[in-house]
Amino acid sequence: MKELLERFVLLALPGAVAWLGVVTIGCQNPSTRVQLPHLVDADELDEPVRRQLLASRDAVTRLQTAGDQRDQALGRALGNLAMVYHAYRDYEPARRCYRQAHDLDRQEFHWAYLLARVERSLGHLDESDDAFDEALILRPDYLPALVWRAENAVDDNRLVEAEEGFRRALEVTPTCAQANYGLARVALSRGDAESAIEFLDSAHEQQREATPILYSLGLAHRSLGDAERAQFFLERIPTSHLLRRSIALDDPVMREVHALELGATAYEHRGQRAAARGQYGLAASELRQAVILDGERIEARHNLALALLHLGRGEEARGEIDEILQLHPDFAPTLVLLGRLLQRDGELEEAEHHLRRATKADPASAKAHLALAELLVSIGDRDAARLASERARLLDPNVETKEAATAIGGSGS
């Protein structure tokens, strides 16, 4: 009896849900058929971001207020708003807006595809699959859609489906590294390391520095008992999170999304990433934008000064340093930086003054104590230098190693 009842409900459920949906929509005023996500923390957002979000929301509400019920227009406005949320990795509101955009305009590839991407980011693989399938009806050969649809399957251990998907992607683009890598993942899941290595070698030919490919090659060789080959690949995995290289897959639609990212934070993040890769020109440009948008971003300004020094633009760097210390006279990382610059220029007395200020401002900064110790050595005050050096090592036994590897993206203290 219970089974019968369950079966009845299972069969009747889709219809019931559809009926409830019709009733709900039918009860709504047409002008409220679209629901915008709550605008959270609007006052706290970077100004360009706030303006951007408000403008995108206004575009939706204007259409509603004007009674413009053309699905395509409303869908486009909602999709554009979704892309803004998406650009800032704010996935839940992005998902809701894409969903509504897609419901309003099922012929627009963007909304189906981007909905699929966001559902995937949220871990909703079933919903993501459905949206990818709809996107692929509209553009059957869009490579990123084929690849990510197959990635969903492999993440969900649906290996046959994943294999078919990656092979289809290779039909479209035979040199697609991520599809070869995906086939390798499938092979590894089946315990077939030899086949995996064949796919990985193909992927590796295309993208020699991609971390996932190197790592999988290492593990595949390990599982075949070739420890030397395994070590060869595994030793090439970067230890820094920032230096990991994903497999590149050109995605024009996602490029449109990323292009929407504005604001000081976005610039600052990009600047730090560029600096970590040693791209100081790009870093300086991004960090400069962050500082222009928000002059209070002291960390960005400090990192900008460091990037400028790396580029040999000492005068500009000094300008930034002066600005920082006007705003925050006790900002220890910049005091240390200034002290080191003055020491380099032979202005030892002033250098000592700033370094002592730094140790006072942040007594727990091993870096400041070490810098002071080095300065004291150079002026011959060996006893004081020893004390400062001991203090630095007590605070952080690794301080010298870290100092040698000066990291622009760190806190600097």
Add this chain to the structure above:
Amino acid sequence: MRGVIVPNRVLALGMILWLVGGCDRQNPSEPDAVLIDAAVASGLSFTHHNGMSGEYYFSEMAGPGAALLDFDNDGDLDVYLVQGRALVPTAPVDEQPFRDRLFRNDLEPASTPGASMARFSDVTEISGLDSRGYGMGVTVGDVDNDGWVDIYVTNFGANMMWRNQGGQEVSGDVVFSDVTEVTGTGDARWSSSAAFLDFDRDGWLDLYVVNYTDFRIANHKPCPNPQGAPEYCGPLAYRPQADRLFRNLGDSDDGIRFEDVSFAGGMVEAPAPGLGVVTVDVDRDGWIDIYVANDQAHNQLWMNQGDGTFRDEALLRGCAVDAQGRAQASMGIDAADVDGDGDVDLFLTHLLSETNTLYVNDGNGLFSDQTVAAGLGVPSLAFTGFGTAFFDLDNDGWLDLLTVNGEVRTLREQRAAGEALPLRQPNLLFRNRGAALGFDDWSDRAPVLAQALVSRGAAFGDVDNDGDTDVLVQNNNGPAQLLVNQVGSRDIWLGVRLIGDSGRDMLGASVSLSTPDGSIFVRRVRTDGSYLSANDPRLLFGLGRSGSQGTYVADVQWPNGRQERFSDLRSGRYQDLVEGQGLPLDSRP
């Protein structure tokens, strides 16, 4: 059919309930729940205060942990709960109203004949414990081999070692004393988890302390989200810190002292933002190794070289990063034989949009990421996991899994609803399917898990001595929960406590239990694992799948390499296995 829930059926049944019951929310059917929260009923009344001030100080969302320990040696588990406080105190610290709490368990008879239930009393004031630091975690072990368990507390600030002076009772109450300075185990940095282990096999418990980053109030900085709104920082915003390994020098006239051997151990050279730790012999060479969960950095597997040094081999052994070479945000951790092949596998909890990760051991200490195949990937993507452990929920012999969750970055929906700490998430329970490695999501079998809180620490142990594992959960800025197991004791079980000749729990010992039908179960004695927490050191063997009652044989590998056999063990009770009282077997070198 083991009653695997089919989502569509759940949906269907839910629809029936909704239609029948109108719009009223149905009260979860507690009699069928596999775990229920008995904190308040048992007298465990505690609310964590994270001291949040609106400044988004990094450390305020990280804690706290909890410990299950038998501090008074009366045979049941007591509770230690770590507390926070204001991060920028306006009054002297010793005038702060908040401090860590110790609850004594005095088991009471339950309504079911022969059964007991936990009954807790707050004995902090008379215990001598006065831990008022900004608390993070706790670990427990008997460092002076006097048969009384001691406590090590990690703080955002100076850590503390509390010696249990059980032998010097005052007015009948056990008194703890602060021995941080005399033992030399202090560390003023931001420490997270810690673990006791006997890494040099000298019979004294050593100490491993995991450190996180160099964040201090003085170097606090804003870490806005990509849109510019205030947010908590992540580990990359600050410098990672090196962990510390303290070697126990044994008893002397001055009491117990430890030596910092982190440099010789290799840890000093490898700072990383660590959060969790397990100490376990992954390659079965007889020496305890150390596996550290690092946040957005490679995890470290410190392989014990047997000469006081360690080598980090995590990358080569396949447990530093996930299958795609990504350093994940590792927080909670456990090590246990989840596939029943006799070696220890590793599990880590991670950030939202990352999967939790299961590394399966090939028997030689080489690991492969089997998360997807085990069905643990997709269900964890929407959660940020912290405390976790493998435990046998239903005593069927296969280790199940609980993860307690809570975000670290603002959940916009909760923020929009005006929540002060919008990081709440439900917890997850997975049941091990057995033989072929795989898990089913059983979270809906315990409605209490749906109660979204900001869960962090979780300690696992049998608080009511009924033969199944219960879970103590610590929630950031929320109440502690005691999830009492409702199903495990229905099946056959056997409990053992491994005791050294000094009378202490032999952390690091391993037991291989053989059943009359030829099944073999391997478990390790530990208090470490999970997140910021300390677990019951006793071992519980669920024997449901062996299907027979009778006598059992336990082969014990003691931490010093000695092996002994204990025969004629009986199910349905806890038994002490005392070092030196079993039949000696060929021992490891």
